[in-house]
Amino acid sequence: MSQPTQPAASAAAPDLRETDLFAFCRKGGSAAGDLAVRDLPRILAETAADAPASARDEVFHYTLTGFAHDEAAEPGAPATQRLYVDVTVTGQVWLDCQRCLGVYAEPIATDMRFEVVATEEAAEEASMEDDEVDVIVGSKKFSMLELMEDEVLLALPTAPKHVVCPTVHESLVTGADGEVEPEAPPEEEKRPSPFAALAGLKTKH
Ligand SMILES: [Zn+2]
Incomplete structure (x- = not known):
């Protein structure tokens, strides 16, 4: 059996459960890989009971891109550094169709930009300044795994349905x-x- 070719693990690759999110953004870090559904308990809880056994072995593909942006609040004022992280997650979740009650795979494709701030107060301030950007309170041990799981949960439809149900009434x-x-x-x-x-x-x- 030939070994699967895998890119050499970068020393900078973040631990998804404990990422220093500030450092990741400041240095313009990036990461990509797969999240196993079995490591995402809240997704498993949403997965249809009749989903194929393979549903637990499925993966979401993710990308993370951190960056910093210097911004002067007023002309002549010292620039403030704002930190951001772009997060994409793609994959599928097995759900029960509300129309025909059959199970089906709901495609997931999220693409979000977050501003990373240090405190809850800063988060409130930042979201008042710009309601277009979602704000998260970062930490030196930030769980990107939980953030990405949140994003998948938010992407789930409130009324799951096949695009076209397999059995016609x-x-x-x-x-x-x-x-x-x-x-x-x-x-x-x-x-x-x-x-x-x-x-x-x-x-x-
Ligand atoms: Zn259906």
């Missing part, structure tokens, strides 16, 4: 000539209703 079945068939075929009418059958049973006793 019988009222939509069309005849060979393309015309819609009558709702109840004539043969159906000859069958006794379940209530009539019940009534028959009762009189026999």
Whole structure:
């Protein structure tokens, strides 16, 4: 068996559970890789009970890109360094379709930019200044894993559905000539209703 070729692990690759997010952004760090669904308990909790066994072995692909931006609040004022991280996560989550109740794979593709600040107060201030950018409070042991799991959870539809359900409702079945068939075929009418059958049973006793 040939060894899979893997890029040499960079010394700068962050530990996704404990990243120094400030340093990552300041030095313009970047990382990419796979997240195993089995390491994401909250995604597992959302996964349909009837999902294929392989659902646990699936992965999300992620990219992280940190950068810093010097910004002067006012002309002539000393520049403030603002830190940002771009996060993308792609993959799929197995969900129950609300229309046909079958399981299906919902594609996930998130692409977010976060401003990284040091304190809750700074976060409030930053989101008041610019409500376009989502703000997170960074730390020296920041869990990028949890942030990415959050992003996948937020990307899940509130009403999960197949784009097109595999089983077509019988009222939509069309005849060979393309015309819609009558709702109840004539043969159906000859069958006794379940209530009539019940009534028959009762009189026999
Ligand atoms: Zn469906």
